[in-house]
Amino acid sequence: MKLISLTSNMPSFHSVIFKEGVNIILGKQASPTKGNDGNTYNGVGKSFTIHLIHFCLGSNKIGSFESSLSNWSFTLKFSIDGKVYTSTRHADEQNNLIFCGEKIPLKTFRAKLLSLCFNIEETPNYMTWNTLFSRFARRYRSSYINFDTFVPKETDYSKLLNNAYLLGIDYDLIIKKRNLRDKQDSANKTEKAIKKDPVFKQYYLGKHDADIDVTELNYKINQLQSELNSFKVSSNYHELEKEANDKSFSKKKLENKRSLINSNIKNITISLNQSIDVNSDQLLNVYKTANVEIPDMIKERIDNVMDFHNELLKSREIRLKKELQKNNIHLSSIENQIKELGEEMDRLLSYLNSHGALEEYLALTEQLSSLEHEKNRINDYKKILKTYQETRLDIKADFISQDKESDTYLEEQSDYLDRLKESFRSLSKRFYPKKSSGLIIKNNLGENLLRFNIDARIEDDSSDGVNEVKIFCFDLLILLSKVSNMRFLIHDSRLLANMDPRQREILFRLMNEYTETKEFQYICTVNEDTLQSIEPLMKKNDYEEIIEKNIVLELNDDSPESKLLGVQVDVDLEGNNKK
Structure with a gap:
């Protein structure tokens, strides 16, 4: 997938025409000291562009659009394997989209994109079109905190599943361990409930104690049975x-x-x-x-x-x-x-x-049946607990078996995994040649939820700018893995905000190279001061080729007409991630 254009039905909207290679959406400020948090409350609409791309590609409903952008619609034109598609979505009717001229439900649209972009007809739980697509277009502020955080409040399991899939790592092993862990949790919870539930215990045990032998019941049953065996029924x-x-x-x-x-x-x-x-x-x-x-x-x-x-x-x-x-x-x-x-x-x-009379015989028979029923319920209770005990042991054995299976997989795929690790290390070395860095892919042994530990590291990655470089390198690694038909990467200006100007300059040079040789698109929103920090580090020709020629849209905060929508509209993008 590559992007072609983003347009609107409103003439005031500043259309974005994307091109091959690097695409820069530049934000300028009349007062350079004025803060720009990337949100349309105070900004010019740079980050809004990324939200609109998500919106046109099936994001969850954005509630503030209904109140703030009534009668607005947005159209994204894109290509997949050379074929052009269009997607139009109305702010007032977000449950449906117009895909290539046909109105279809949001769910159907997402299924089509899953097939077109990821060649899969159905994804497992915790892996959806939105979670996969978000790996190529970080959208929220929280997405720029950690390298493996793309969706707000995403679970560690979802992170692992989606990242592993896009890196070409066997995700069936991840799902198998999750299912086994769920089975273990369910068995443990049920067993605890059985032991604690007074109604359940009353039904099976009555006043008995499951840990006490049923010898007394057996004695009474034998006595009654003997009495019944010698009992003669008189009809008259x-x-x-x-x-x-x-x-x-x-x-x-x-x-x-x-x-x-x-x-x-x-x-x-x-x-x-x-x-x-x-x-x-x-x-x-x-x-x-x-x-x-x-x-x-x-x-x-x-x-x-x-x-x-x-x-x-x-x-x-x-x-x-x-x-x-x-x-x-x-x-x-x-x-x-x-x-x-x-x-x-x-x-x-x-x-x-x-x-004896028949009813006396029946009374003895009923008494015997009652005692046998009590005994059977106690035995059933013990069998149930024993079943869960055996299940726990079986699950432990399955964990060990899956650990071995995953070890075997990592050994068999060591060449591919080593190339992944080397690719990440090479990318990070472009920024920090003297810092140690690497991608860690390890088998996570034991009775837990996550099959693998996947971690990206760059020395001093807690420092300003280093963490952002790690995020960039990991995102680019996913793009370069080419597991999907995604052929673009989108970053917001937040990624560049804390970087040293030298790392900013390297980032643009790197993406200029990769978009030319790998036929990728790189789309980023940038503040004017960011580009100003890069210019002294580049030769004039390089700056023109890598930066100036790749600016596809300039937005200003000097007037509403100069902003993305062309009118003053306040839209809350961060607080409306509704399903």
Whole structure:
């Protein structure tokens, strides 16, 4: 991909016509002491140019465009492998773009560019069109802090994945380790949750402790099983049980009758044994004792009465003996009945004792099932924990296996990797011949997220300007790797701000050489004072060829008309990285 032009539907906009080789967008200030932070709040629109290129090439939505640039649209013309494409995006409708005359969703547009520029139809997580394209056009202030920071808040994994891909390093190994690490984290989190989750533990363990042996449960289960094995089910258990109860009731009634009869016999026997004989002489003696005279006629009547009384006594004795005989016969009958009922009850109770009802059998079966279920849940809980323990061990083994696989890869690709390292070292030596520098690509062993450690170093890279040189060298290394169809590199004036004038001069010379020999484009925004610092270091002809002839646009802050948009518009570019 090379850029051809950036235009707008608004006539006040200063179009940018890109050319082969170096392209300089120059920012001038009417008051040189006035600060320029590259933002459209205070600047002339140099950095805005880079944001608009991103905007036309499918960046995330820029919210401030809707309020500040209503009715504006921007068109970027570019070529890929010699074929020309156009992309138009409206500030009011950012979810769609017009790609070569066809309106398509933003997602579709990004997919097309992925295929055209990177020859891939689908990228893994953390590697997208925007993350890949940002490696060729650093856009934000934060992008100029570290060599491997291109997107705000980008994770270390995303940095490694995108950088490794563009450097031609096997990114499948990176993804494999990430997946393994995710698997490990998921297993660890799940295992901890299982151990701590009270609901989960209550379901599987109840009141049991998984660390306590289930011997007691096994003992109870064996007892119940033995009881069930010897259990005999009676189909008419309840009928027999009712019959036994009825016979028991009948027996008690008979026993009560027997008690009454025995009482009657006892009373009759007592009555028979009592003597109640009274004669007439005894009666007369009573009267004599009382000095009472009894006439002969009365004496005759007393004799008659006594005779009648004696007859009554005889009749009474006969009746009592008959009653006694009757009670004895009845008693014998009742005792026989009681004996028969007792024998029948013994038989029934013996049967009932050796048999049980179906529901009793089912209750025992249910109790056994409940105990076995408790035991199985405890065993299942232990199996689950054991599975995660085995998974942890398997993952550890996989980490070791992948470490070995990556070591083998680095050995097999040592020639290519050495060329990468040498390219970075050669670039940095152009700036600092006496400083040690290098690109480090190492296998990151152990149970962690990142497969490789990729680090770019230049001695004293914490010093002003050295870090910016390292950023430039790393970006150029990605471009020179030619893993993609990207054939341009864009830098903002922030990259040059802290550099020594000598390093600035070397940078432009270097890019002039590479754009001629490698057919690249280099696009940069530059402040006027930066070029003024370079001019004394170059011969006049060199300065004209490398700098002056490559200025494709000049922007001034003397009036709104001289700025990029041609009107005064304040657009917040740094605070609206919305998806």
